[in-house]
Amino acid sequence: MKKIIFGIAFIIFFSFLIVSAVNMRTFGEPTFSEMDDYFIENAQGETGANNVVTSIVFDYRGFDTLGEATVLFTAVVGIVALFRGVKK
Amino acid sequence: MKEMSRIVKTVTNFVYGFIIIFGFYIIVHGHLTPGGGFQGGAVVGSAFALLLVSYGSLNSKKFLKKDIFSLFENSGLTLFIVLGFLGLGITFFYNFLANSGGWFGDAAVIGINPGDMNTGGVIPLMNIAVGLEVLSAFGVILLTMASGAEFTKKKENS
Amino acid sequence: MIGNLPYVAVAMFIGLGIYTLMFKKNLIKIAIGVVLIENGVNLFLITLGYRKGAIAPIYTQAPSGQAMVLPTPQALTLTSIVIGIATTALILSIAMMIYKHYGTLDTDQVRRLRG
Numbered sequence: 001m002k003k004i005i006f007g008i009a010f011i012i013f014f015s016f017l018i019v020s021a022v023n024m025r026t027f028g029e030p031t032f033s034e035m036d037d038y039f040i041e042n043a044q045g046e047t048g049a050n051n052v053v054t055s056i057v058f059d060y061r062g063f064d065t066l067g068e069a070t071v072l073f074t075a076v077v078g079i080v081a082l083f084r085g086v087k088k
Numbered sequence: 089m090k091e092m093s094r095i096v097k098t099v100t101n102f103v104y105g106f107i108i109i110f111g112f113y114i115i116v117h118g119h120l121t122p123g124g125g126f127q128g129g130a131v132v133g134s135a136f137a138l139l140l141v142s143y144g145s146l147n148s149k150k151f152l153k154k155d156i157f158s159l160f161e162n163s164g165l166t167l168f169i170v171l172g173f174l175g176l177g178i179t180f181f182y183n184f185l186a187n188s189g190g191w192f193g194d195a196a197v198i199g200i201n202p203g204d205m206n207t208g209g210v211i212p213l214m215n216i217a218v219g220l221e222v223l224s225a226f227g228v229i230l231l232t233m234a235s236g237a238e239f240t241k242k243k244e245n246s
Numbered sequence: 247m248i249g250n251l252p253y254v255a256v257a258m259f260i261g262l263g264i265y266t267l268m269f270k271k272n273l274i275k276i277a278i279g280v281v282l283i284e285n286g287v288n289l290f291l292i293t294l295g296y297r298k299g300a301i302a303p304i305y306t307q308a309p310s311g312q313a314m315v316l317p318t319p320q321a322l323t324l325t326s327i328v329i330g331i332a333t334t335a336l337i338l339s340i341a342m343m344i345y346k347h348y349g350t351l352d353t354d355q356v357r358r359l360r361g
Contacts, residue, residue: 021253028298036316048207049119052303062181075332086239203306240346
């Protein structure tokens, strides 16, 4: 009985996903691109690096990279704490 | 886990040096070609996984030690935070070495050019710090889970 | 419909991941379902920033006179991939400790919190 209710709910949700994926705007024409045009024009002059993606990750948005490095460090601390009682 | 046959060990002895050098090349040239700290750190981490799988978890504890990896990870994150505090005269995480003529301070030619290694400001130093942190995080995770797998194995005939 | 094929692929990824989360009972299969959902979301982020006939946003020895793809969604996807690694490592470690404590990986029998 529970399986039938789960099955119907899953089919309704999956049809929502497919209908919205087919009716999205056309692939290859982004709508808002003023911020990215500014990045492509001025990244070489202000930072001096040829790679625009690296200069966004480390210079224009360096604070997000600090948060991500902290998340990776915290995950490693959690794994070492979980296996504390292992004797050799 | 058990070790693998002699053919696998011989091929691993040839190949793991090239994988580590290729990973360091991707880390250091992060401001010129696609790549950077995270991608290069993942490539070097996969070299450690190759060594662990082909030599078995008991033999590989002789040349992969957990304490050295933990030391490298702490120093990588500390170096990243110190590089953020050094530009505090104007703002946090300010690129104080770009276009200044100092250590990595040439100005890049605007437009399409073959890359010059001396450009980029503080970005190559941040790449090296983050790459060091990611490769040692891979090493610590793999070694801890391998020794934990010996601990959580069920007894054969209970 | 054939022009929107990347978005349909993203919908298949997320749909398969949610099916695995709802209907399977082994803990390792549930971990695989979580990984499928995360990869689907990363693919969606990258395909949002594409321009027709453009090249990668790198200036080193690029072919001249062409437009460039938007670089901001690629920077966000880098962060998301690294967070996926941390989540997968933690969920697999917790599965290993549950197997040591209970002797089985079936979620129907891992029911009470024992001290």
